[in-house]
Amino acid sequence: MKFTLKIWRQKNAEAKGAFVTYRVEEISPEMSFLEMLDALNKKLAAEDNDPVAFDHDCREGICGSCGMYINGHPHGPVPAVTTCHLSMRHFRDGETIWIEPWRAKPFPVIKDLIVDRSAFDKIQSAGGFISVNTGAAPEANSIPVRKKDSDEAFDSSICIGCGACVAACKNASAMLFVSAKISQLALLPQGRVEAKERVRAMVEKMDELGFGNCSNTGACEAECPKEIKLTNIARLNREYYKAF
Amino acid sequence: MGELVSKIPDGPLAQKWTKYKSSVKLVSPANRKKLDIIVVGTGLAGASAASSLGELGYNVKNFCYQDSPRRAHSVAAQGGINAAKNYQNDGDSVYRLFLDMIKGGDYRAREGNVYRVAEVSNDVIDHYTALGVPFARDYGGTLDTRSFGGVQVSRTFYAKGQTGQQCLLGCYSSLSRQVKKGSVKMYPRREMLDLVVVDGRARGIITRNLITGGIERHSAHAVVLATGGYGTIYYLSTLAVNSNASAAWKAHKKGAFFANPSFVQIHPTCVPQLNEFQSKLTLMSESLRNDGRVWVPKSKGDKRPANGIPEEERDYFLERRYPAFGNLVPRDVASRAAKERCDAGYGVGETGLAVNLDFRDAIKKQGRKAIENKYGNLFEMYKTITGKDPYEEPMRIYPAGHYTMGGLWVDYELMTTIPGLYAVGESNFSDHGANRLGASSLMQAAADGYFILPNTISNYLADQIRVPAIPTDTPEFDEAEKGVTEILNRLISIKGKETASSFHKRLGKIMWDHCGMSRNEAGLKKALGLIRELREEFWQNLIVPGSVDELNMELEKAGRVADYFELAELLVMDALNRKESCGAHFREEYQTPDGEAQRNDAEYTYVAAWEFTGEGKPHKLHREELKFEEVEMKVRSYK
Numbered sequence A: 001m002k003f004t005l006k007i008w009r010q011k012n013a014e015a016k017g018a019f020v021t022y023r024v025e026e027i028s029p030e031m032s033f034l035e036m037l038d039a040l041n042k043k044l045a046a047e048d049n050d051p052v053a054f055d056h057d058c059r060e061g062i063c064g065s066c067g068m069y070i071n072g073h074p075h076g077p078v079p080a081v082t083t084c085h086l087s088m089r090h091f092r093d094g095e096t097i098w099i100e101p102w103r104a105k106p107f108p109v110i111k112d113l114i115v116d117r118s119a120f121d122k123i124q125s126a127g128g129f130i131s132v133n134t135g136a137a138p139e140a141n142s143i144p145v146r147k148k149d150s151d152e153a154f155d156s157s158i159c160i161g162c163g164a165c166v167a168a169c170k171n172a173s174a175m176l177f178v179s180a181k182i183s184q185l186a187l188l189p190q191g192r193v194e195a196k197e198r199v200r201a202m203v204e205k206m207d208e209l210g211f212g213n214c215s216n217t218g219a220c221e222a223e224c225p226k227e228i229k230l231t232n233i234a235r236l237n238r239e240y241y242k243a244f
Numbered sequence B: 001m002g003e004l005v006s007k008i009p010d011g012p013l014a015q016k017w018t019k020y021k022s023s024v025k026l027v028s029p030a031n032r033k034k035l036d037i038i039v040v041g042t043g044l045a046g047a048s049a050a051s052s053l054g055e056l057g058y059n060v061k062n063f064c065y066q067d068s069p070r071r072a073h074s075v076a077a078q079g080g081i082n083a084a085k086n087y088q089n090d091g092d093s094v095y096r097l098f099l100d101m102i103k104g105g106d107y108r109a110r111e112g113n114v115y116r117v118a119e120v121s122n123d124v125i126d127h128y129t130a131l132g133v134p135f136a137r138d139y140g141g142t143l144d145t146r147s148f149g150g151v152q153v154s155r156t157f158y159a160k161g162q163t164g165q166q167c168l169l170g171c172y173s174s175l176s177r178q179v180k181k182g183s184v185k186m187y188p189r190r191e192m193l194d195l196v197v198v199d200g201r202a203r204g205i206i207t208r209n210l211i212t213g214g215i216e217r218h219s220a221h222a223v224v225l226a227t228g229g230y231g232t233i234y235y236l237s238t239l240a241v242n243s244n245a246s247a248a249w250k251a252h253k254k255g256a257f258f259a260n261p262s263f264v265q266i267h268p269t270c271v272p273q274l275n276e277f278q279s280k281l282t283l284m285s286e287s288l289r290n291d292g293r294v295w296v297p298k299s300k301g302d303k304r305p306a307n308g309i310p311e312e313e314r315d316y317f318l319e320r321r322y323p324a325f326g327n328l329v330p331r332d333v334a335s336r337a338a339k340e341r342c343d344a345g346y347g348v349g350e351t352g353l354a355v356n357l358d359f360r361d362a363i364k365k366q367g368r369k370a371i372e373n374k375y376g377n378l379f380e381m382y383k384t385i386t387g388k389d390p391y392e393e394p395m396r397i398y399p400a401g402h403y404t405m406g407g408l409w410v411d412y413e414l415m416t417t418i419p420g421l422y423a424v425g426e427s428n429f430s431d432h433g434a435n436r437l438g439a440s441s442l443m444q445a446a447a448d449g450y451f452i453l454p455n456t457i458s459n460y461l462a463d464q465i466r467v468p469a470i471p472t473d474t475p476e477f478d479e480a481e482k483g484v485t486e487i488l489n490r491l492i493s494i495k496g497k498e499t500a501s502s503f504h505k506r507l508g509k510i511m512w513d514h515c516g517m518s519r520n521e522a523g524l525k526k527a528l529g530l531i532r533e534l535r536e537e538f539w540q541n542l543i544v545p546g547s548v549d550e551l552n553m554e555l556e557k558a559g560r561v562a563d564y565f566e567l568a569e570l571l572v573m574d575a576l577n578r579k580e581s582c583g584a585h586f587r588e589e590y591q592t593p594d595g596e597a598q599r600n601d602a603e604y605t606y607v608a609a610w611e612f613t614g615e616g617k618p619h620k621l622h623r624e625e626l627k628f629e630e631v632e633m634k635v636r637s638y639k
């Protein structure tokens, strides 16, 4: 397959960026989107040109490193996959593909398609934990948890922290990300003890870092590669109101 | 360097750890604040070490190359984490877990270390549960378990097919709590490029800031490496593409012995390679072998679709060869058996380098829903990658490089041969002998970081309380930084024609062909020559665009590949040296008439610990004899 790529190139945080056009050929439909970019980068590097910078690591959809806007969608047009798992068979031969970094104020561009998502770590350390020291835990089966609650907590816990929800939202809201962690811990008896402090601290931090408000548009849910549900946001709101 | 002293406490096996803990030197809470500790790595081992040390009150600096500690490759572990809880009343115990690991490791691990990890395994599950890790549960609200390859009890705790993610996020949450408290300072997007040794002690590291390209100096009273395994030496593997051996290798060149480098686990159930640009191979969790049946057609080159091949024309080769364990034989055994069938011409798929993993019978018996509950996300993942639906037709799988049992040599305290340098998790060699059993690596990494290291490091630090903060403006730091800068400049100024990835791929092929699932003397010797030739070519024809002082991913890759060339040579040397087959190390010359591994206990019951003696000079072998006081060494049979 052949493609025309329009890729956002930006030397560093201060530089002005622009789209640059590239052509790639001999792409097999079995390649992943990142392998297609690898092929482009191999060519660029071999000619002593600066390859396109993008974050990636596990390449199996679980570390949350990768992420870029592809034809107007975070992680591309296929639902419930990360960029590293996006297969080229979903594109038409000869198609022009637009590739951009996440666009959101709290995620400034570092270079090309790499953005700074450290704001997520800051929200997490504001309260996304259960305060238990190593060695202090009770015997695991001494706290029974209803299977239903535990399964539901699991469904919220699988967020990979990629930031697509923020990038998809016109307000750059981090509500889906925050609500996933809040829900996971709120659903478990171990997490209830600090539930009030947690939700207040995380929401406060999120606001302080410049993430916008949720206006219930649902773009985040639609674009989330891990299918984190909007019901988490509803639970976050309930938890938040209960916390005062 | 003198004799290797493993520091295993004496006394009965079951009391060694308790005895050690009650006699170890301690550091008072007031003094801990004055001591700095560097932890490199934020996987299960690193994040747990950093957070526990932070809880104790030490000053911790924690590094990783990703943009966030939450992305360490532990996140990708799927199947589960072991513990000897015996919740199933199926005869499990600390002792049985210990026995399984000793046998699984083919009698090439230390009894004392293995018993200890089994002993603390239950604390790990308690701790994760308290941290809110949503392990699978039964309807009564208690924790569920499943069985994993190589054992006959059900002791594996799991969170669907995402156990590693859930455990890592648990670690990340305890780490985040310490970051908030200020006891841990995070340094993400940093790559450790050298270890700084002052007066024979580990005192700091040199890192490269991956965003600015700036070279930084960090000092501490002790350094802990938790930098993971080196499976990407094969290029294609189940590891993260940026995983590397550089931190461990640089420490090795500064005096830390490297143990059993050739003990590499090739995992039997991975999605086969689909195209030549492929950058990694995806694991399909071993837990699938609980319900999936492995088979190939009985006749050679049978290209009919799997579902069109009638029952009597299928060869369930694992069940046939190993009736007692069937599809649940350990990984090394399963991998070799698959390779044997494919090499003999019975493989499936276009390349013939694949075997079937079939869920037809399990779905028929338990219903689709039950299978979906257990493996839903793995089936989805398989479908996403291959476009094929494993509910409808068998998965195709093939072995891939996965886990490195070898690593930095450590004593019972997890200290390397450099005083003050520790290695935890996959980066050390300690607990898995010549082969690791499923679900015991997460256990070991978390045990090392949460429960073992915090108890042993005080024995060293107790003598350090009068040492003020280590300055970084000393000749040792100057020298280390100069060395790092020189290598980076050298890499970037070659200006040849071939990229680092391309060299990496070629190196990986040499390793896979000659030092992978099975090895022989001629092949290994050939590999040595090929590695040296390719390494020479690398230093003449590499191209790295851009400059040193900016974000430069090609430069990062080049540095990692340069180190892999050196490690590759040692790996092959180690495989040549070990003239026996044990665990994952299969030397074709040493096998039983029916093709099973044949150990040579009289001559090789030792850990091979290699000392770096200088650039271009041969490594020196040190032997740590393994003494089996508790278990009787037997032929490892799964028949």
Ligand SMILES: Cc1cc2nc3c(=O)[nH]c(=O)nc-3n(C[C@H](O)[C@H](O)[C@H](O)COP(=O)(O)OP(=O)(O)OC[C@H]3O[C@@H](n4cnc5c(N)ncnc54)[C@H](O)[C@@H]3O)c2cc1C
Pocket: B040, B041, B042, B043, B044, B045, B046, B063, B064, B065, B066, B069, B071, B072, B073, B074, B075, B076, B077, B078, B079, B080, B081, B082, B163, B164, B190, B191, B192, B193, B226, B227, B228, B229, B238, B239, B240, B243, B244, B246, B247, B283, B402, B403, B424, B425, B426, B427, B438, B439, B440, B441, B442, B443, B445
């Ligand atoms: C796909 C897959 C599935 C697995 N499934 C299971 C399973 O089900 N059960 C099980 O028990 N085990 C499993 N394993 C094995 C297990 O996941 C690993 O052995 C274990 O997680 C390793 O943890 P770690 O903390 O030692 O290293 P890692 O989690 O790999 O962490 C390494 C850390 O070191 C950092 N680092 C590395 N090099 C540098 C450097 N030069 N400078 C700075 N930082 C550096 C990285 O940033 C990272 O933070 C699996 C492994 C893989 C690959």
Ligand code: SF4
Pocket: A158, A159, A160, A161, A162, A163, A164, A165, A166, A176, A177, A180, A223, A224, A225, A226, A227, A228
């Ligand atoms: S909620 Fe979804 S989109 Fe947002 S960070 Fe988590 S996984 Fe990514």
Ligand code: FES
Pocket: A055, A056, A057, A058, A059, A060, A061, A062, A063, A064, A065, A066, A067, A082, A083, A084, A085
């Ligand atoms: S590279 Fe890890 S999720 Fe894509």
